[in-house]
Amino acid sequence: MLPSTSNYLLKNACVPLCLIETQSIALNADTIATRQTRDGLCMVDLEIATGAIAQITPAGTELSSSKGDIPVIDWRGGLVFPCFVDMHTHLDKAHAWERSPNPDGTFSSAIETVGADAQKNWNADDVYRRMEFGLKCSYAHGTKAIRTHIDSGGEQANISLAVFEELRAEWGDRLILQAVSLVSLDYLLTPAGEKLADKMAEIGGIFGGVAYVNPDLDQQLDRVFSLAKERGLNLDFHTDENDDPESVTLREIAKTAIRHQFAGQIICGHCCSLAVQPPELVTETLILVKEANIGIVTLPMCNLYLQDRQSGRTPRWRGVTLVHELKAAGIPIAIASDNCRDPFYGFGDHDVLEVFNMAVRIAHLDMPYGDWPSAVTKTPADLMGLPNLGRIAVGLPADLILFKARNFSELLSRSQRDRTVLWQGIEIDTTLPDYRELDDLLVT
Numbered sequence: 001m002l003p004s005t006s007n008y009l010l011k012n013a014c015v016p017l018c019l020i021e022t023q024s025i026a027l028n029a030d031t032i033a034t035r036q037t038r039d040g041l042c043m044v045d046l047e048i049a050t051g052a053i054a055q056i057t058p059a060g061t062e063l064s065s066s067k068g069d070i071p072v073i074d075w076r077g078g079l080v081f082p083c084f085v086d087m088h089t090h091l092d093k094a095h096a097w098e099r100s101p102n103p104d105g106t107f108s109s110a111i112e113t114v115g116a117d118a119q120k121n122w123n124a125d126d127v128y129r130r131m132e133f134g135l136k137c138s139y140a141h142g143t144k145a146i147r148t149h150i151d152s153g154g155e156q157a158n159i160s161l162a163v164f165e166e167l168r169a170e171w172g173d174r175l176i177l178q179a180v181s182l183v184s185l186d187y188l189l190t191p192a193g194e195k196l197a198d199k200m201a202e203i204g205g206i207f208g209g210v211a212y213v214n215p216d217l218d219q220q221l222d223r224v225f226s227l228a229k230e231r232g233l234n235l236d237f238h239t240d241e242n243d244d245p246e247s248v249t250l251r252e253i254a255k256t257a258i259r260h261q262f263a264g265q266i267i268c269g270h271c272c273s274l275a276v277q278p279p280e281l282v283t284e285t286l287i288l289v290k291e292a293n294i295g296i297v298t299l300p301m302c303n304l305y306l307q308d309r310q311s312g313r314t315p316r317w318r319g320v321t322l323v324h325e326l327k328a329a330g331i332p333i334a335i336a337s338d339n340c341r342d343p344f345y346g347f348g349d350h351d352v353l354e355v356f357n358m359a360v361r362i363a364h365l366d367m368p369y370g371d372w373p374s375a376v377t378k379t380p381a382d383l384m385g386l387p388n389l390g391r392i393a394v395g396l397p398a399d400l401i402l403f404k405a406r407n408f409s410e411l412l413s414r415s416q417r418d419r420t421v422l423w424q425g426i427e428i429d430t431t432l433p434d435y436r437e438l439d440d441l442l443v444t
């Protein structure tokens, strides 16, 4: 369908205005803005030259029609997104469902089942093949950068982080991969915790862990911030993934960050309990989070699955954090996929469009859509320190996803499995890996 050249004009591409860097638009940026639909979409022509975006012009204007000598593709109003950025995943746990299903769908069973699965099965070959399967899915769906948490207690850290490094090198020409260490924070008070910090610095990773309310939380947080500061590491935490109003680790992390005058990037994922806390406490927490310059990642599919689950009782709560309130407070918020076909989430395919689709339904991101498409593109790219990703701008590679859907209703009503993914302007093979590839690993 597309020319096998990286020089052409992609006409009549419908792009969310929030994903175009307006300073790079030829003509007046206002011309495009005034033409946007009520969903914040606008029609542009994209000139692609040697795989990069050479020009963005309002559709059908003189500037674009003057390009007589290059092939023209008319996308007929179909949506065009920059490639996705999935900033919170667990590739080391993924695709083990058949051998280690969650027996009752609860959080505690997920922890227990994953622990047993790791103990029994997580050798280098097993971790490599399941992680690679996830990368193949992500790539085929149009993702360009992925951050994965890696269970890093004891010897497992050496096995899984070595696999991560191997895959990061092998996939380096197609995907940008980041790893975060994942242990509960008490681990960091031990000498092994210090070694782990060294290891994450050595591999260019991010330091992190799960924060639980406990009598030693202050000491644990001081330790994690000190270890990170000494090594210049960024931080990424799992916080308050529960419905207990007393769970305030997000607030405590913000306070610690401020006290330490921490200059690195801090991310907190989940923050579910914020949604069940009294309004005064929420206000206080949001002020602290803003002051500490913390970015938040919400994981709506996993939250919907695990939160408010009790056998025989219908769930009342969708499980997500206060995404609208966080955004209104000026706090950057990203949406990501989290677990995939493992005991924490029995479904998923590393498709960020599905994540966005579910997030729109779960958290009401559609009235209006506003700049919510940024939450799976531009915002996570910025939070991951990748300012050239997740946006459409002159001079950036034409790493794009082209949908036949022309508006959000069409986009979010079908799977869009027939999307076209461009890597530097050239169409990639979007065939998904066959589940059968992993069959021999899943025999119990």
Ligand SMILES: [Zn+2]
Residues within 6 Å of the ligand: 088, 089, 090, 149, 238, 269, 338, 339
């Ligand atoms: Zn997670």
